[in-house]
Amino acid sequence: MNILIVGSGGREHAIAQAVKKSSKADKIYCAPGNGGIAGIAECVDIGAMEFDKLAEFAEQNRIDLTIIGMDDPLVGGIVDVFEKKGLRVFGPRKNAAIIEGSKAFSKDLMKKYGIPTAAYENFDNPEEALKYLETAAMPIVVKASGLALGKGVLICQTLEEARDAVKSLMLDKQFGDAGNEIVIEEFLTGREVSVLCYCDGTHIKPMTSAQDHKRAKDGDLGLNTGGMGTFSPSPFYDAEVQRFCEEKVYQPTMDAMKKEGRDFTGILFVGLILTADGPKVLEYNARFGDPEAQVVLPRMKNDIIEVMEACIDGKLDTIDLQFEDNAAVCVVLASDGYPEHYEKGKEIHGLETFEGKDDYFVFHAGTKLADGKILTNGGRVLGVTALGATLKEARANAYKATEWITFDNKYMRHDIGKALDDLY
Ligand code: AMP
Ligand code: GLY
Numbered sequence: 032m033n034i035l036i037v038g039s040g041g042r043e044h045a046i047a048q049a050v051k052k053s054s055k056a057d058k059i060y061c062a063p064g065n066g067g068i069a070g071i072a073e074c075v076d077i078g079a080m081e082f083d084k085l086a087e088f089a090e091q092n093r094i095d096l097t098i099i100g101m102d103d104p105l106v107g108g109i110v111d112v113f114e115k116k117g118l119r120v121f122g123p124r125k126n127a128a129i130i131e132g133s134k135a136f137s138k139d140l141m142k143k144y145g146i147p148t149a150a151y152e153n154f155d156n157p158e159e160a161l162k163y164l165e166t167a168a169m170p171i172v173v174k175a176s177g178l179a180l181g182k183g184v185l186i187c188q189t190l191e192e193a194r195d196a197v198k199s200l201m202l203d204k205q206f207g208d209a210g211n212e213i214v215i216e217e218f219l220t221g222r223e224v225s226v227l228c229y230c231d232g233t234h235i236k237p238m239t240s241a242q243d244h245k246r247a248k249d250g251d252l253g254l255n256t257g258g259m260g261t262f263s264p265s266p267f268y269d270a271e272v273q274r275f276c277e278e279k280v281y282q283p284t285m286d287a288m289k290k291e292g293r294d295f296t297g298i299l300f301v302g303l304i305l306t307a308d309g310p311k312v313l314e315y316n317a318r319f320g321d322p323e324a325q326v327v328l329p330r331m332k333n334d335i336i337e338v339m340e341a342c343i344d345g346k347l348d349t350i351d352l353q354f355e356d357n358a359a360v361c362v363v364l365a366s367d368g369y370p371e372h373y374e375k376g377k378e379i380h381g382l383e384t385f386e387g388k389d390d391y392f393v394f395h396a397g398t399k400l401a402d403g404k405i406l407t408n409g410g411r412v413l414g415v416t417a418l419g420a421t422l423k424e425a426r427a428n429a430y431k432a433t434e435w436i437t438f439d440n441k442y443m444r445h446d447i448g449k450a451l452d453d454l455y
Contacts, residue, residue: 032055032056032057032095032096032336033057033058033059033060033092033093033094033095033096034050034056034058034059034060034094034095034096034097034098034336035060035061035062035075035085035088035089035092035094035096035097035098036050036059036060036061036062036064036068036072036097036098036100037061037062037079037085037097037098037099037100037101037104037109038061038079038099038100038101039061039063039064039065039068039079040065040100040101040321040396040411041321041322041324041325041363041394041395041396041411041413041414042100042101042318042319042320042321042322042324042325042394043061043064043065043068043100043101044065044067044068044325044394044395044396044414045319045324045325045328045329045392045394045414046098046100046319046324046328046335047059047061047068047071047072048071048328048329048392048394049328049329049331049335050098050335050336051071051072052334052335053334053335053336053337054334055334055336055337056336058073058092059071059072059073060072060073060074060075060088060092060094061073061074061075062074062075062076062077062078062079062085062088063075063076063077063078063079065395065396065397065398065399065408066395066398066399066400066405066406066408067382067393067394067395067398067405067413068395069400075088079101079103079104079109080103080104080107082104082107082108082109082112082113083112085097085109085113086112086113086116086118089113089116089118090116090118094118095119096119096120096121096336096339096340096343097113097118097119097120097121098120098121098122098339099120099121099122099297099318100318100319101318102128102131102132102178102316102317102318103178105122105123105125105128105131105297105317105318106125106128106129106131106132106178106317107125108124108125108128109122110122110123110124110125110128110297111124111125119340119343120343121296121297121339121342121343122296122297122298122317122318123230123295123296123297123317124293124296126292126293127288127293127294127295127296127297127317128317129293130284130288130293130295130299130315130317131178131300131314131315131316131317131318132177132178132317133176133177133212134174134175134176134177134214134314135153135176135212135213135214136176137314137315138151138153138214138216139153140284140287140288140291141312143287144283144284144286144287144290145283146279146280146283146284146287146312147279147280147309147310147311147312148311148312148313149172149216149217149218149219149311149313150216150217151214151215151216151217152214152215152216153176153212153213153214154201154212154213154214154215155211155212155213157197157198157201157202160197160201160213160215161194161197163215164190164193164194164197164215165190167193167215168217169187169188169189169190169193169218170186170187170188170218171187171193171215171216171217171218172184172185172186172187172215172216172217172218173185173187173193173196173197173200173213173214173215174213174214174215174216175200175205175206175209175210175213176209176210176211176212176213176214177206177207177208177209177210177211177212178209179206179209179210180257181245181255181256181257181258182206182254182255182370183200183206183209183210184255185199185200186218193215197213197215200213201213219304219306219311219313220304220306221304221305221306221307222242222265222267222304222305223242223243223302223303223304223305223313224240224241224242224265224267224268224272224303224304224305224310225240225241225242225243225261225300225301225302225303225320225323226238226240226241226268226276226281226300226301226303227241227298227299227300227301227319227320227323227324227327228281228298228299228300228301229298229338229339229341229342229347229350229352230285230295230296230297230298230299230342230347231296231341231342231343231344231345231346231347231348232285232289232294232295232296232345233285233289233294233345233347234285234345234347234348235281235282235284235285235299235347236347236350236352237273237276237277237281237301238327238331238352238354239263239264239327239330239331239354240263240264240265240268240273241261241262241263241264241265241320241323241326241327242261242262242263242265242267242448243258243260243261243320243322243323244258244259244260244261244444244446244447245257245258245259246259247259247369247370247444248444249444249445249446250446254370254371255370256365256369256370256410256411257321257370257410257411258320258321258322258323258363258411259362259363259365259411259443259444259447260322260360260361260362260363260414260443260444260447260448261320261322261323261325261326261360261361261447262326262358262359262360262361262422262425262426262447262448263323263326263327263330263358263359264354264358264422266422267305268303268305272305272310275309275310276301276303276310279310280301280303280310280312281299281301284299284301284315285299295317296342296343297317297318297342298316298317298318298319299315299316299317300315300316300317300318300319300320300323301315302314302315302316321396322361322363322394322414325359325361325392325394325414325416326359326360326361326416327354327359329359329392329416329418330354330355330357330358330359330418331352331353331354331355332353332354332355333350333351333352333353337350338350338352355418357418357419357420357425358418358419358420358421358422358424358425359416359417359418359419359425360416360417360419360422360425360426360428360429360447360448361394361414361415361416361429361447362414362415362429362430362433362443362444362447363396363411363412363413363414363415363443363444364411364412364413364414364415364433364436364438364441364442364443365410365411365412365441365442365443366397366407366409366410366412366440366441366442367440367441367442368410368440368442369410369411369442370410373410373440374407374439374440375397375406375407375408375409376406376407376408377406377407377438377439377440378404378405378406378438379398379405379406379407379412379413379436379437379438380436380437380438381435381436381437382405382436384432384435384436385432385435390417390418390419390428391415391416391417391418391428391432392414392415392416392417393413393414393415393416393432393436394413394414394415394416395412395413396409396411396412396413396414397409397410397411397412398412398413407438407440412438412441413436415429415432415433415436416429417429417431417432422448425448426447426448426449429447430445
C-alpha cells in the first residue's frame with residue numbers, strides 16, 4: 032500500500048516508523064515531514080492545512096491510506112475533504128474532531144453523559160466570566176476553549192491571577208480566536224495519565240498508558256510546553272483504574288459521540304487525572320499525543336496499518352491489541368530557551384549512533400536537512416526513546432542515549448520518569 036502521513040513532528044516520525052514495520056506498506060510519503068522522517072519516507076512540500084493540494088497529491092500518487100497526525104487539519108475538516116473524494120483516511124471528521132477543537136463542547140458532552148470531569152462553567156462574555164470569579168474558590172483553572180498549542184490553560188492561585196487570565200484570553204486575545212470562549216474549572220490534584228485509544232465510530236480500544244512531562248524545567252517548574260518527555264506504561268494506571276475508565280469514560284465517550292451524530296473514528300487521546308475521588312477527564316484530543324506516541328508506538332505489537340484499516344471499516348472489534356511487556360522512556364532534546372525564544376540552525380551530531388539498535392530510537396521534531404547536514408529547526412528538536420525491561424532500565428537507557436547526540440544549545444529535563452524512583 033502507498034501511505035501518506037500528514038504532519039512534521041516527532042509524533043509523525045514515530046507513526047512513520049510504525050508504518051515502515053508493517054508488511055502492508057510499500058511507498059511512504061510524509062507532508063511536509065522533517066529531516067529525520069526523510070530517512071524513511073519521501074517528504075512532500077505541501078503544508079498540513081493545504082487540504083485540496085494534499086487530496087490532489089493522494090489521488091495522483093495512488094495513496095491507499097492517509098494518516099493525519101496533527102490537530103489543526105483534523106479540527107479544520109481535512110478528513111471530510113478526503114472522504115468527499117473517495118480517499119481512505121485515518122482520523123475523525125470535523126464534526127467529531129470538535130471534541131479537541133472546543134473544550135466548551137467537550138465539557139458539555141461530559142456533563143450531559145455523566146463522564147467524570149472537573150466542575151466548570153463556559154463563558155463567551157468576559158464580564159460574566161469576571162463576575163463568576165468573584166465568588167469562585169481558588170486555585171482555579173482558566174482555559175481557552177479553542178486550539179492553543181497546548182498553552183491555553185492557565186492555573187491561577189489568586190483572584191487577581193484569574194482575572195488577568197480571563198483578560199489575556201478574552202480581551203487581549205493572547206491565543207487569537209481560541210479565547211473567544213473560555214472554560215473556567217475546578218482545580219484538581221492527582222497523577223496525570225494519557226491513554227490513547229483506537230476508535231472505529233462504535234468500538235474503542237485503549238492502548239497502553241503513558242505520562243507526559245509538560246513543564247519546561249526539572250521538578251515540574253517553568254512554563255508549559257508541548258511536552259518534554261514521556262514514559263510508558265504508567266504504574267499509577269493499574270487494573271482497577273483501567274477497568275473504571277473502560278466502564279465510565281472510554282465507551283461512554285464513544286456512545287455519547289454516536290448519540291450526538293458525531294461518530295468518532297481515529298485516535299481519541301484521553302488526558303486523565305487520578306484524583307482522590309477517582310479518575311477524571313482533564314481533556315480529550317483527537318490524535319496521537321506528542322511525545323506520547325514516541326513511547327507507545329514502539330511498544331505496540333500489532334501492524335499499525337491493519338489496526339487503522341479496521342478503524343476505518345468499523346471492525347475494530349476483530350483486532351486484539353497487544354503491547355510488549357516492557358517499558359519505554361522518551362527524553363525530548365530541545366533548543367535552550369524553548370518554549371520562548373531560541374536559536375535555530377545548529378548542526379546536530381551523533382544521530383548515526385542509533386543505527387542498527389533496535390531498542391533505541393531518535394524521533395525528529397524540529398530538524399531540517401540542508402546540504403547533507405541535519406540542523407536544529409525548532410523548539411523541540413529530537414525525542415530520544417529507549418526501551419527496557421522495566422521503567423528504571425528504560426530511563427537509564429534513554430539518558431545514556433541522550434549523550435550520543437550533541438548540538439549547540441542542547442537542553443533537556445533530567446528528571447523524566449524520576450517520580451517513579453519512589454516506587455522501586
Ligand atoms: P489540558 O490541555 O486541558 O489537558 O491542560 C493542560 C494541563 O493543565 C494538564 O495536563 C494539567 O496539568 C493542567 N490542568 C488542566 N486542567 C486542570 C484542572 N482542572 N486541575 C488541575 N490541573 C489542570
Ligand atoms: N503531549 C500532549 C499532547 O500531545 O497534547
